[in-house]
Amino acid sequence: MIKDGDKQQIARTRFLSGQGKEEVELYERSNIDKKIPALRKAKTYDSRGRKIEELIARYDSKGEITSVTLFQGNKKFDQRYENGKVVAIDKDYGKEISPSILAVAAAFVAKNSVGAQGSIASAPAKYVPLATTTGKQFNIALDSPVSIKNNIDEIDVRDNYIKKIEVESQAKGEVRYELLAANRSIVKSGVLKSPDIKFQNLDSGDYQLNFYQAGKQGQRIGSSKVSVAPRISSVKVNPSMIKKTDGAFEVPLKWNSPVDENIVEVFENNSKTPIITKAVKGTSTSIKVPSVNNLTWRVRGSISSVLPSKKSKIAPPELLKELPVPAPIIMKYKKDFGGCYSFDLPKIPNSTKYFIEVYEDANRTKMVFNRWLDNTGVCWQSSRHGKYFYRYKYFDSWNRQSSFSKIGEIIFPISPLTEF
Incomplete structure (x- = not known):
């Protein structure tokens, strides 16, 4: 481990977090030309002065981050980068290193800042800087910061879960985003065009949302964890x-x-x-x-x-708005029940009874027959002949009645013995 004496302490800042006051120290060691950092190290302490975490970020001669080491107590975790993107995570840590304000602040300070000034813009909004005690003051904004504005809002719309993420960006130029699943596969990617990003029908699990500055070799400028709870x-x-x-x-x-x-x-x-x-x-x-x-x-x-x-x-099914009306029906003569002319109405699902009206003309000026029916069969005792016009409606299991059907036609056969 590189000793603190090998680096210049550039800032010591106090923060207010959910656990109370915390302090973070940032150290830097520059390369030969002194213009870009070769290494940066950050520590955080709780309100009693006890160290919480320690993180070291290393860079190549072009200022690109190459690796990160995180210390938590006696545990050490390493992570490698290529072209600004994570290519190998520590198996013991089990996920990409992004713990608390230290890792977030130090990683992005080290990655995006140049010279002696740093930034904590990518830290969660609840970590508010209170004062700078030593060294040069932190910039509270990167040249191209992207950060999550507030917590993720989960909206339930017809059983489709939508993750709505509000993003606050001061980046100059185009910003790209990637949503990664736990196995590092890309679920969705695109260009940030508005303050809101919506992801529909996400499976339950953990995701990571990364932001990249276009035109800077895919340099990552923001990151956030996204969790989708199991749902019914x-x-x-x-x-x-x-x-x-x-x-x-x-x-x-x-x-x-x-x-x-x-x-x-x-x-x-x-x-x-x-x-x-x-x-x-x-x-x-x-x-x-x-x-x-x-x-x-x-x-x-x-x-x-x-x-x-x-x-x-x-809810019960909706009543049919338009009842079926078959082509003109030629009635048949049945000798049952003393002899009658019969025909069948269309069968309607969930129906319990029917009501039929028969008229001499299509304009329904004179009704000649009407009846309540327990089924679709109609039996009409009559000595009439020719064409008549009918309409019907039905009642369902919920005692609701439909509107009447359109006008249909029924025709008496020439004689009771006529076969059709």
């Missing part, structure tokens, strides 16, 4: 799958969940107290309810109840 998302209830049996409605429910054991809750009239609570092993079940009016449901993990979930609405 419901699958919309298919109204056509709701069945009525024995005076109750059977509703199938399905969902996606990262855990095997879940709890289904059903609510009525926006109540906070569920009317049904059901433990389920797996990701599907069915419930029986007397009515599906004003019902909502949700699933939560019984193992980890903090998993985010949302309520979904259980």
Whole structure:
């Protein structure tokens, strides 16, 4: 390890963090021409003067960072760079080195600053500089800083989780970003065009968001960790799958969940107290309810109840807005029930009864027949002949009635013995 005496202490600054006051010391050793750093070292101390972390960053003759070493207690972690990007992480550390304010501040100070002045612009916003006690004052802005403005906002939109990240940039010129998965694969990349970046349908896990200054050999100028918590998302209830049996409605429910054991809750009239609570092993079940009016449901993990979930609405299927009307129907004569002319209306899903009206003309000026029907079959005892016009509507399991259909045509055969 290089001794502090081999370097010039350029700054000692106090910070206010979530744990109280902390201090950071930054040391620098320049190369022969004294214009760019060859090595920088940073330390942080807690309010009692105890060292928390120590980080050393090394550079080549062009000022490009080549490696970083992090010390935490008796542990040492190394990380290598090529062209400003990480190419090898320490297996014992298990991820890219970016711990607390020390690593963040020192890494970016060392990487982006030139000469004796440093910067802490890439440190999280909650670390506010209070005072400079020795050495030259830190710049509070890099020439091209990019930093996360505030915490990540998670928005739930129809079970699609969107990560919305607000970015504050004072960079000159174009800034590129990359979102990396835990295995270092690129999930999404692009050019920063607005203060917001939105990532939709991210799988649960840890990500890293990196920013690069275009035109400077891909120099990284900002970084942030992004975590997506495991989530439960419901699958919309298919109204056509709701069945009525024995005076109750059977509703199938399905969902996606990262855990095997879940709890289904059903609510009525926006109540906070569920009317049904059901433990389920797996990701599907069915419930029986007397009515599906004003019902909502949700699933939560019984193992980890903090998993985010949302309520979904259980609703009957919409009534058909346009009922089917077949081509002109030629009625058939049946000898049953004393003889009648019969035809069938179209079968409508979830229907319980029908109502039909028959008129002499298409303008419906004179009704000659109407009837309530428990099924689609129509039996009309009549000695009429010729063409007539009808319309119908239906009632469903929720006692709702549709609008009338358009006008259809029915035709009496020439005689009861005529075959068609």
